[in-house]
Amino acid sequence: MFSKAFRVKSNTAIKGSDRRKLRTDVATAFPTLSNEQLSELIPNREELNIVKLYTHKGDAVTVYANNRNPVLFEVEKALYVTVYTLWSYPDLLPAFSTWPPVLQKLAAGADLMLPGVMVPSCGLPQVQQGTVCAITLVGNRAPVAVGIAAMSTGEMLAAGMKGKGFTVLHSYTDHLWGFGDKSSPPTIAPLVAEPTELESTDDDDKDEEGHKPTSDLAIAPALQMDIGNLSLQEGDGCARLMEEEEPGENGAEEMAEDITEVQLEVEDGRTPQERMDELLHQCFFHALKCKVKKSELPLLTSTFLRNHMFSCCPEGQQLDIKKSSYKKLSKFLQHMQQQKIVQVKELNKGVESIVDIDWKHSDIKSFIVPEAPTAQESKSEDGEQRYHPPEIVPLYGVSNKMAPLFQESGHKKGSILSSSDVRDIIISYVKINELVDETNKNFVKVNPILCDCLLDKSEKDEILKLKWDHLISRCLEQMQPYHQVTFFGQEPIVRKGNLHPIDITIAQRSSNKKVTIVKNLELYGLDPQLVANTLQQKVQASATVNPLPGAKDRVQVQIQGNQINHLAKLLLEEYQLPRKYIQGLQKAPKLSRKK
Known part of the structure; x- marks a missing residue:
């Protein structure tokens, strides 16, 4: 469950009521614990934190940490102890x-x-x-x-x-x-x-007489x-x-x-050889679909294996052709050539190259690229760290106006919550205060607290009920926007406000020349100088990095001409950033159709 890195959703100190409830739950789950041991595991005054996290598979887990060490974790309302706890109570x-x-x-x-x-x-x-x-x-x-x-x-x-x-x-x-x-x-x-x-x-x-050894x-x-x-x-x-x-x-x-x-x-009922054959096919089609470019052909088969196929091997697995039914790469590629997927030629004695690839072949087109990061994708061929798009989660802070609504759930002004947390708190508040309309359960009655928190002065005398979706959307609108950004291999970063998108604009310069300006790359973990160098090589045009006016320690990238199409391909396909975080792509020049 924790073999891969998890994402921390929140880390807060436990409340007194939750501490007492936890002690009762632990006593029920582990009845052999004495009262003294229970007090050591869940002390009355020492710091005890509740850490809510998501595993790499998306499972929601609640971890209880004592002096930073996780002592218990809860999955689907079942309590389990960690190895730290078991070392004290073996x-x-x-x-x-x-x-x-x-x-x-x-x-x-x-x-x-x-x-x-x-x-x-x-x-x-x-x-x-x-x-x-x-x-x-x-x-x-x-x-x-x-x-x-x-x-x-x-x-x-x-x-x-x-x-x-x-x-x-x-x-x-x-x-x-x-x-x-x-x-x-x-x-x-x-x-x-x-x-x-x-x-x-x-x-x-x-x-020699056949007696078994004497041992305790x-x-x-x-x-x-x-x-x-x-x-x-x-x-x-x-x-x-x-x-x-x-x-x-x-x-x-x-x-x-x-x-x-x-x-x-x-x-899975398969032999190791069958599993290695499947892994070999997966790495082969993954490399053809995502790694090899037409400009690289002809490509030495040894280079293809070393630089492309090995990098597509999933984490925790090792590609070993000798353990497959093919035994040799040349024999495997001959089989692929018979399927008319690739064409292999012997340039010199014992030196083979892939000279052609049928990217329209049904086997390549139907292959689904695994979503999980592979073992070597985090690094490029020259050893540099590859870019991983950040995980961005919108959050909401309890504002002064909304504080009375969240007071019952123990959240004060400034508490930061996810949208699902807000939804759960609102639903719980409505049910506890019996505000669901008896005649139509799709509506919620507006009590004085909801009225003060969600309605304008002109609406207070007119609106007596709200639909569930309107109620929750109004709550989110009245809260302070935050966002959490998690970069690959780093702790989550929470910032106030909405995350600014990457801004792409076209500016006019002297002699009616156009330039493309890109801002906010740093917010997404991108190196502006590296982006400028990459674009300069792709479009063969001058690219510079200049200070961003009105922003301290921020820069903008400027490229000659309207290069939005190239930027879109770089940001969307190579860096795999979501389109919603890129602003200005609609200004791209229309590509002329070849007659």
């Missing part, structure tokens, strides 16, 4: 152990599969499907992840410890952990003895696991000990990769 949740190399996969967003769960001699904790559980590493009882059991303990054992075990919500080193002080897990000794070193040799595992932690033979080499057999579906190789660090990494591969295969 026995709060039933715990399942896994191997250290698996942690990296969990932090990247993978769920925990049952082949990666270590079965102790005392047996697994008894849980039901949907139970919130802690995930620890072998040799340390400090939890490193929080997940939800995908099946009961009995079902896990009946399935031969094969399949998806836990849906991981949060883990050590993910972005929710990074929201706190980024401390490391403490070392907490296990309740039962575990091997301090994960070693397995012929002498240790089995002697005995694992059932059908579930024996060697961290050096994990091999899942279809016959028993469990981890078997491979005695031929001695384990080491590389073996541990291979085990984690094997677990991930098993997870993916269980989830």
Whole structure:
């Protein structure tokens, strides 16, 4: 859930009533907490903040932070604890152990599969499907992840410890952990003895007479696991000990990769080779549709792979043609040539180039470009940071006139809210004060507070009811405009007023010459000098950067001629800015039609 960066909507100090309600909810959700532990987790006087955020998938999450560290988070009215809390109360949740190399996969967003769960001699904790559980590493009882059991303990054992075990919500080193002080897990000794070193040799595992090794932690033979080499057999579906190789660090990494591969295969039913074939096709069509330009042809196949296909690989995945059914790029391109998508020629011995591309081919036209940012799109070929359009959210401040209406919800003058927050507060106010019209529920009765806040003097004696949409639109009009701008990889910035659009105008100079002037590029994170240089190369015309009259530390870009068409292509297509934030595009010269 927090494997990628999230967007913070608000961060406010908790109110006394909310603090008391939270303590009651925590006591209900975690009944094993004593009153003393509950007071430590939710103190009466120490700073406790409510952080509302949206995950990269759009899920709304409420996080409760104590001294900056997130201690609880709430998703769909269900409370969960963070690893920071579990480090203080390691026995709060039933715990399942896994191997250290698996942690990296969990932090990247993978769920925990049952082949990666270590079965102790005392047996697994008894849980039901949907139970919130802690995930620890072998040799340390400090939890490193929080997940939800995908099946009961009995079902896990009946399935031969094969399949998806836990849906991981949060883990050590993910972005929710990074929201706190980024401390490391403490070392907490296990309740039962575990091997301090994960070693397995012929002498240790089995002697010549076939006796099992003596250890405080005995694992059932059908579930024996060697961290050096994990091999899942279809016959028993469990981890078997491979005695031929001695384990080491590389073996541990291979085990984690094997677990991930098993997870993916269980989830979609495809082999690793089939998934690599799909990734290869995705990167190929993505590169043809968005990266390669006609002016680049002929294009060396090695350059095409290195500069275009690799940059289209989604984050968290790695394109490896050797693991596909084609094995070689040349064989894959031959297949694409047979489909008449590209034309490949051998210029010299062993040197091939793409000489032609059919961009009108149905496979290219029907390909849908993934919306998620790719692994290398944030950087250009020369290593410079690519431009990412900012995320812009309109906000509304409670004005002095509107303060009485928002007083019941605990918001004072100057409180900044989103449009959905305003809507929820208004709806709640109307329902609490029973203002919905009994004869027509599409209307709301105007009480004295609504009258003072929303109506003009001339309307106070005439308007007794308002439609729901008129009521909310009037509320938004009476509030102070704010806006929040979030640039890629940075904290959100909230400013007063509406965001000024990028302003494009045409000015007349001496000798009836026209120039194009562009303002407000800085507000959208664009470098005016870089924009000027880019336009100068595209249109082969002089472009300069001058101070903006009447504005301190602001500049404007000036280009010879009417270059609005080129600006529109640059801002809308390359920088992917929404059209509503660009003003003046209608002044572009009409392109002459070729006869």
